[in-house]
Amino acid sequence: xxxxxxxxxxALPALIVLLALIAYPVVYTGILSVTDGSGAFxxxxxxxxxxxxxxxxxxxxxxxxxxGGSIIFQVILGTAAAILLNQEFPGRGIVRAIAVIPWxxxxxxxxxxxxxxxxxxxxxxxxxxxxxxLMDEPVGWLTNPDTVMPAMIAINVWKLFPFVxxxxxxxxxxxxxDLYEAxxxxxxxxxxxxxxxxxxxxxxxxIAVTLLLVIWALNHVTTIYAITKGGPANLTLIxxxxxxxxxxxxxxxxxxxxxxxxxxxxAMVIVALYIRFLASSGEVAR
Amino acid sequence: MGTVTIDQVxxxxxxxxxxxxxxxxxxxGEFVVLVGPSGCGKSTLLRMIAGLEEITSGTISVxxxxxxxxxxxxxxxxxxxxxxxxxPHMTVAENMGFSLKLARADKAERQRRxxxxxxxxxxxxxxxxxxxxxxxxxxxxVAMGRSIVRDPAVFLFDEPLSxxxxxxxxxxxxxxxxxxxxxxxxxxxxxxxxxxxxxxADRIVVMHGGRVExxxxxxxxxxxxxxxxxxxxxxxxxxxxxxxxxxxxxFIAADGSEVDLGGRGxxxxxxxxxxxxxxxxxPGPGGLPAQIITVEPTGSETHVTARLGGQDVVxxxxxxxxxxxxxxxxxxxxxxxxxxxxxxxxxxxEA
Numbered sequence: 247x248x249x250x251x252x253x254x255x256x257a258l259p260a261l262i263v264l265l266a267l268i269a270y271p272v273v274y275t276g277i278l279s280v281t282d283g284s285g286a287f288x289x290x291x292x293x294x295x296x297x298x299x300x301x302x303x304x305x306x307x308x309x310x311x312x313x314g315g316s317i318i319f320q321v322i323l324g325t326a327a328a329i330l331l332n333q334e335f336p337g338r339g340i341v342r343a344i345a346v347i348p349w350x351x352x353x354x355x356x357x358x359x360x361x362x363x364x365x366x367x368x369x370x371x372x373x374x375x376x377x378x379x380l381m382d383e384p385v386g387w388l389t390n391p392d393t394v395m396p397a398m399i400a401i402n403v404w405k406l407f408p409f410v411x412x413x414x415x416x417x418x419x420x421x422x423x424d425l426y427e428a429x430x431x432x433x434x435x436x437x438x439x440x441x442x443x444x445x446x447x448x449x450x451x452x453i454a455v456t457l458l459l460v461i462w463a464l465n466h467v468t469t470i471y472a473i474t475k476g477g478p479a480n481l482t483l484i485x486x487x488x489x490x491x492x493x494x495x496x497x498x499x500x501x502x503x504x505x506x507x508x509x510x511x512x513a514m515v516i517v518a519l520y521i522r523f524l525a526s527s528g529e530v531a532r
Numbered sequence: 533m534g535t536v537t538i539d540q541v542x543x544x545x546x547x548x549x550x551x552x553x554x555x556x557x558x559x560x561g562e563f564v565v566l567v568g569p570s571g572c573g574k575s576t577l578l579r580m581i582a583g584l585e586e587i588t589s590g591t592i593s594v595x596x597x598x599x600x601x602x603x604x605x606x607x608x609x610x611x612x613x614x615x616x617x618x619x620p621h622m623t624v625a626e627n628m629g630f631s632l633k634l635a636r637a638d639k640a641e642r643q644r645r646x647x648x649x650x651x652x653x654x655x656x657x658x659x660x661x662x663x664x665x666x667x668x669x670x671x672x673x674v675a676m677g678r679s680i681v682r683d684p685a686v687f688l689f690d691e692p693l694s695x696x697x698x699x700x701x702x703x704x705x706x707x708x709x710x711x712x713x714x715x716x717x718x719x720x721x722x723x724x725x726x727x728x729x730x731x732x733a734d735r736i737v738v739m740h741g742g743r744v745e746x747x748x749x750x751x752x753x754x755x756x757x758x759x760x761x762x763x764x765x766x767x768x769x770x771x772x773x774x775x776x777x778x779x780x781x782x783f784i785a786a787d788g789s790e791v792d793l794g795g796r797g798x799x800x801x802x803x804x805x806x807x808x809x810x811x812x813x814x815p816g817p818g819g820l821p822a823q824i825i826t827v828e829p830t831g832s833e834t835h836v837t838a839r840l841g842g843q844d845v846v847x848x849x850x851x852x853x854x855x856x857x858x859x860x861x862x863x864x865x866x867x868x869x870x871x872x873x874x875x876x877x878x879x880x881x882e883a
Contacts, residue, residue: 424617427584432631432678433605442630446621 272510278503292504301480301488302505308395309484312470313463315399316406320459321452323403324410329444331411332418342415349408357472360401364388364473388474394481398470402463410455417451418444453524457517464513485509534560534595534685534718536581541590543576543742550576551742553590558735563712563719567729568739569765575690577739578722582611582688595685605631610679611688614695616671618663618678625650625659628677649680652711669700676711687712689721693728705731726766730754738762760878763807763871769835772813772845774806775875783872785841789820794867804881807871810835810848819864822847824855838863 282288296302331342348356363369364387372384387397421444429439445452467486470476476483476491489509493502536558543551551573558564566574579585581592583604591598599607610631618627625646626633632642650656653673663671672692679687689708693701709732712719723729729736730750738745738753738761746758757763763771776785778801783791791806811833822838822845834853837846840863847863855861872881 422615422617424613424615425619428611428613428617428619428678429630430584431582431604431609431611432682433603433634438634443619446619449621 275503275506275510278500279507280504282500288500292500293508296492296501296505296508301483304480305483305485305488308480308482309464309486311395312399312402312466312482312484313460315396316402316463317456317459319399319403320407320410321456324407324455325414325448325452327407327411328414328418329440331415345411346408348405349412351405353405353468354472356401356405357469360404360469361388361473364397389478391479391481394474394478398473398482401469401473402466405469406459406462410459413451413455414448417448421447456524457520460520461513461517464509464516535593536686536718536720537591537593537596538577538581539591539593541577541580541592542588543573543580543585544588549588549742551580551588554739554742554744556737556744556747558718558720561716561718563709563721563732563734564737565721565723565729565733565735566737566739567723567726567765568745570724571741572739573742574722574724574737574739578611578688578690578720581607581686581720582609583607605634608685609688610682610684610686611690612672612675612679612692614691616663616675616692616695618671618674620663623660623662624655624666624674624677627663627674628681630678631682645681645683646677649677652680652714653677668696669704672696672704673707676708680711680715685718687717687719689719691723692721693723694725701728708732727768730766736766738765740765756880757807757871758880760805760807760873763873763880767809769810769846769848771807771809771871772843773873774808774841774843774845776804776806776841777802778804778872783870785843787842789841791820791841791865791870792867793870793872796870796872801881803875805873805875805878806865807873808845808865809869810846812866812869813845813847813849813863814866815847815849815851815853815861815863817862819862822861822863824857824859824861826857827853827855836861 279292280287280289282291327345331338331345335341351359363371366372366384366386366389369387371387372381375381376384385393387393425443425447426439429443434442465486466484467490470482470484471487471490474482476487485505486509489502489505492498492505536556538554538556538558541551541554542549554573554577556564566577568574576585580587581594581599583599583602587600591600593599594607594609604611619630622630625643628649629642629646632645637645646659647656650659653676655670655673655677658666658670658674663674666674675692692708693704696704705728708721721728721732733750735747735749736753737747740761746753746762748756753762753766757766757771760773764773774783774785774791776783778784778793778799780800781793781795783793783804783806785791785806820840822836822840825837825839825844828835828837829852832850834849834851835846836849836853836855837844838861839845845863853861873879874881
């Protein structure tokens, strides 16, 4: 009999726990998606039902807006903040600490606070805009169809740009000072240094961080569910919230499972494409 | 014109002054080496020429133009860094052509000049590689290539060989020297290695504690060091220093041993230092007794550490010494090659 490799033996307990925690729910979701409430096999019926629902394509489009809008502003704002926090100025340590706060605040607390701030009548945002006369009338941020999704995205950006800033800052600090000095001797301005030295040097960090942000945005429930539950009129309904509501509000667990499977496959494809085309063209350690 | 004039240059970080008024004049086409122990200010001075450090007071001119307030790229200089500072995400060709790209030179011109520099340095086959795929010596050459492409009035080198192994260092030393002879561009080279300084320089600037100790050709410094610091810093093994006094034209060491000064030392002096280079200790009858402590054969010569006149001295002999520790040799300092220094000021004493 061949002996099991010692390394595998030591890793086995952890692997078993991981399998139980991850593989079991995945497999069980798969089973749920092809059965009905009594456990009888129904084939693709759940998939057909869920795909024909009117809100499903709506939720997909919303999800794309939500993920795209969040990522772009999180990365831009986070990178800019990191570059600023990397400059020398008095009180830099304190400013760095303050900048992390949004990320540290629990999601539900942030959501509730922002819901109040966006409140049409009592919110501080409308108060500050109408007080000095910047706007004539208060805006119904969370009820107006044009502003509700941007408001949600703004909260998500506020919540996660510090994470990007911290990761990029760590990347910035590992860039040797010599490179900037060489670039200065070669005649680079601040913008040229940023474009030709800083950004290429933090590219691996940006790629890894963006991947995480995409995954987090795709799986996001807390902020939107706590504030609008996907409303008004499904305007902020993104797929993870549709799944949640289908399962835990309509108790259509089998349809929710079917939608989960579809969404899981799409998410995997997006991530795989991302790694294939972006991560592998750089020198990112996978 | 690649002259460099450093006039009364000072550098202070807050209240801490690290350069105390440095004056150096460098002629067009000269290869000048700034040498000194760590912390002597040589790198700071080089970075001030490059424009990477502010000049606290005094002026630096390149080609007759005061550059104090000019940005690095306007100073007509190029610099090779200790770490080479190659851009890791760019190919060799992109690294070398980066300054031209920033200067908005057209592509054909850029390629022509990169190709020319690559040819000079033998880098043609490596142009598409990235720095991470190169050996230490190749990176060093790319760093020089980046400088050559800019065709500056002055090359600045900041300890460029210290990251290379001993053999490669000797090879690159002669490559840099050959390159300088070929291009004839004024070069300022910083090193802490006095052998590098001796072998490469037209003139050496010895610095110590933020001051210039002596400026001269390598052999000037070796044969006529201006003070005890230069005497002991230049030369390997270092010059032997004996404490004593001068009396009746002879040097009398602390333990009473006497050395003939060969006609020098007419004036009586209470407290002087006698410097003798290791190769100027001649074995033979009529010398001072020296008890051997260690014998180090290097092949071409033999280094002997011995107790002479109450102090440890090192002798370097072309002939092979077969003595063992404890044996007594007779060593005679060569009278024409002795150096005398004032023990209080450290300055050289003439006649």
